Amino acid sequence: MDNTNHEISFLGKALLTGVFAGIVATVISLVYNILYRDATGFMPSEIINVSSLIFGVNVLFVLVGLSYFAFLKLFKRGDLIFIVVFVLITVFCLWKTAGVHRSADYEVTEQFRSLLSGIIIIMGICASFVIPFLFHYKKFEEHVL
Numbered sequence: 134m135d136n137t138n139h140e141i142s143f144l145g146k147a148l149l150t151g152v153f154a155g156i157v158a159t160v161i162s163l164v165y166n167i168l169y170r171d172a173t174g175f176m177p178s179e180i181i182n183v184s185s186l187i188f189g190v191n192v193l194f195v196l197v198g199l200s201y202f203a204f205l206k207l208f209k210r211g212d213l214i215f216i217v218v219f220v221l222i223t224v225f226c227l228w229k230t231a232g233v234h235r236s237a238d239y240e241v242t243e244q245f246r247s248l249l250s251g252i253i254i255i256m257g258i259c260a261s262f263v264i265p266f267l268f269h270y271k272k273f274e275e276h277v278l
Contacts, residue, residue, distance in 0.1 A: 181248055194259070200215070
């Protein structure tokens with residue numbers, strides 16, 4: 134019976150770490166979004182906006198937290214494999230972003246690609262490195278979880 138409680142707390146810890154990393158990624162993405170738009174004057178916000186960042190990033194990071202739990206359970210070196218996989222996913226997303234065509238206006242398309250690339254980098258770093266770091270950081274567990 135104690136093993137079941139350990140499994141639940143292990144899953145809960147991975148999930149809550151994902152949620153916390155998602156909040157961090159959301160705040161950084163929102164700041165980046167504001168600073169980027171102020172610096173470039175990029176205004177179209179149908180796709181990347183406050184609502185999509187707040188809800189999209191947090192839902193995605195709940196799934197990333199659950200996938201971190203799965204990597205730890207399925208693989209002996211789950212941390213390392215998780216980091217490699219999510220770095221590769223980030224690189225793949227950045228590569229696919231280079232082909233995004235947002236508008237007939239070349240400048241708008243380039244600005245959108247830059248904004249999207251920055252958000253992908255922020256999310257990739259938080260997913261790949263912040264989640265494993267926080268999951269094993271004892272002070273985070275003591276004070277937050």
